[in-house]
Amino acid sequence: MGTTELLVKMVIDRWNGSIVNLNKQLNALTDEQLQKEIAPGKNRGTYLLGHLIAVHDDMLNLLDMGEKLFPELAEPFIKKADDSTTQTPTAADLRSMWEKQNSYLQEKFEEMKPEAWFEKHTAVSEEDFAKEPHRNKLNIIITRTSHLQYHSGQIVLLN
Template sequence: MTSNQTMLKMVFDRWYGALKNWDALLTAISDEQLQKEIAPGKNRGIYLLGHLIAVHDDMLILLDMGDKLYPELHRTFLASPDKAIASIPSAKELRAYWTKQCEVLKQKMESLKPEEWFEKHTAVSAEDFSKEPHRNKLNIIITRTTHLAYHTGQLVLLK
């Protein structure tokens, strides 16, 4: 196994581990529990779910893997704070979106060749990438893994 293959395995083991942790917790929490705030005056669990879907939807663009699956979620879950928009998708709908999005991301991620993970992502210019080659597609997975783990830690407070 080359160094790059080892690095990819480490990153993706953690990515899929973080997804597994979130999924296990999401399965253990009812739709009613998702309506609760993580702490008084803070985001609700349903908002965190929608937020993660919207963030992971952006990954399709950043990784140059196609269009977003749910562009309509951007305004509600990224551009606005929780409760700023009265009408949001139901917990059942968001759970289904999450499942589909994870399947699509996995399929697209597995189609990349190892060397493609070290290419620039779409939010960095070619000029900047030549100076900062760490701003690559794999780095997106690392940052999103941390983001997912952070929100998993919040969601556990609803149990």
């Protein structure tokens, strides 16, 4: 295995491990527990799950892997703060969306050649990428893995 393949494997393995970790946390929670705030006045578990789905949905475009699966989630889970009066999908629906999205992303990740991860993502221009080649697709996975782990740390507070 060459350096490129090894580096990609390390990053994708960490992403997959983080998904598995959050799935274990989610499976340990009831839908009712997921409706609770992680602390008084803070986000509910359902909001955090919806937020993660919406952010991961954005990755599809950033990585040039197609259109969002759940574009309707951007407004309530990215553009707005948690508000229990806003109509959002149920915990059960969010769990189903999460599973569908993870399966889809996994399939797309497996299709990518190791070298393709070092290509520019769609939010960077050719000119900027020439100056900053670290603004590549693999870096999107690194930053989103950190984001996922941050929110996993919050969701654990619901148990």
